[in-house]
Amino acid sequence: MSEPAFPFQVNSQANSNVAASVVAPTVGIQASRGLDQHWDFWVARLALVGASVVLCYSLSPFGFHGLPAAGLGFLVAMVILLAELRLRRAEISGLMGGTVGAVLGLLSALLITLVVSRTSEPEPTKSFFEFTSLFALGYLGLVVGSRKGSHLPIRNIPLPGSVEIPLAGQSPMKLLDTSVLIDGRIADVCETHFLDGTLGVPRFVLHELQLVADSADALKRQRGRRGLEVLQRMQKMRGLEIRVLEEDISGCSGVDQRLMELARRTSSKIVTTDYNLNKVARVQGISVLNVNELANAMKPAVLPGESMRVLILREGKELTQGVAYLDDGTMVVVDGARRLINRTVDILVTSVHQTPAGKMIFGRLDERAEAPATRSAVAAASSSYDSSTPATGTGNGHDRQEPAPRFDVPSRNQFTGNEPT
Secondary structure (H helix, E strand, O other): OOOOOOHHHHHHHHHHHHHHHHHHHHHHHHHHHHHHHOHHHHHHHHHHHHHHHHHHHHHOHHHOOOHHHHHHHHHHHHHHHHHHHHHHOOOOOOOOOHHHHHHHHHHHHHHHHHHHOOOOOOHHHHHHHHHHHHHHHHHHHHHHHHHHHHHOOHHHOOOHHHOOOOOOOOOOOEEEOHHHHHHOHHHHHHHOOOOOOEEEEEHHHHHHHHHHHOOOOHHHHHHHHHHHHHHHHHHOOOOOEEEEEOOOOOOOOOHHHHHHHHHHHHOOEEEEOOHHHHHHHHHOOOOEEEHHHHHHHOOOOOOOOOEEEEEOOEEOOOOOEEEEEOOOOOEEEEEOOHHHOOOEEEEEEEEEEEEOOEEEEEEEEOHHHHHHHHHHHHHHHHHHHHHHOOOOEOOOOOEOOOOOOOOOOOOHHHHHOOOOO
């Protein structure tokens, strides 16, 4: 059965289903976690509504009694909650946490109480305004201050004696790039619990990964599917939070530009294996976690003069060099090992060079360990050569000895240039 002309079109629906399966559990988890994290706000809201109803029912402001007074208290509570929803979207940089917000609200309520106390309204009405301002402004200051205070650089405030207090739950988010998902090693890093906190996958990164999975090129299509599979694997890990971010950055054309802008706005770090993105982001002051740099840092340290045993695999660029590789992929260039290809030899490290692509080790043969092996190899080569040399026969079954070549020894005058006399 022949393969369809456009296999990527056949599998695009499957890739879309995989991408949807990546997003759907994340949205459900985010919703459940959102309810778990904000249950205290719902309790505060219910307490506010109950307190407002009981207060108006007992004080009977504006001549209202019974159920009309309770309805007035419920209406006041709804107005306060609507004000909270509006102020929650506002950018307030003057409040530094819920404590500061609550204090400011109480101070404002105190000022209103002083003004109301000088009016000629009846005492129940004055008490109503006083308690309403106390609850309303105190509640609004607490809620708005606690929500907006987390965005302030509180950790950058210097403390006396250079004492640094770690703030719980303030670890920055890590934004995953398309390249790090396609690479796949980020899943192994997460399994070892070296990467904590929240990992964010922007929607435009997930869309780019799906486009790669739907590509007409078979290699790109395979890489895109591997990225989606790595993301699904990371979602199943316990203790790891994967969050799909719906924020879309307008005004930026490329995915890398939008990713850097999102990291700048949210004070997040970028996890990538892209060399160019790594350099550009660091120039702009954005923190980057490069998996390639982590892999290079985890390679064992080798010092000049140490000995190691390697397998020579191929020839080097120079005439006498041989090339070997360590288990972690580090290239080892051995001087004088060109004749020892496919053999395991002992070498001495002469120098170690760090390049952008990784680490390179240069060495030479260990003469103490290689001397017996070299002599045996030379002897074996000589014996095989002697056995393979054909003998010259005379035709009657006897070997005829070849005369030794005759070399004319030049006289000393030929070297000195003097003519004989």
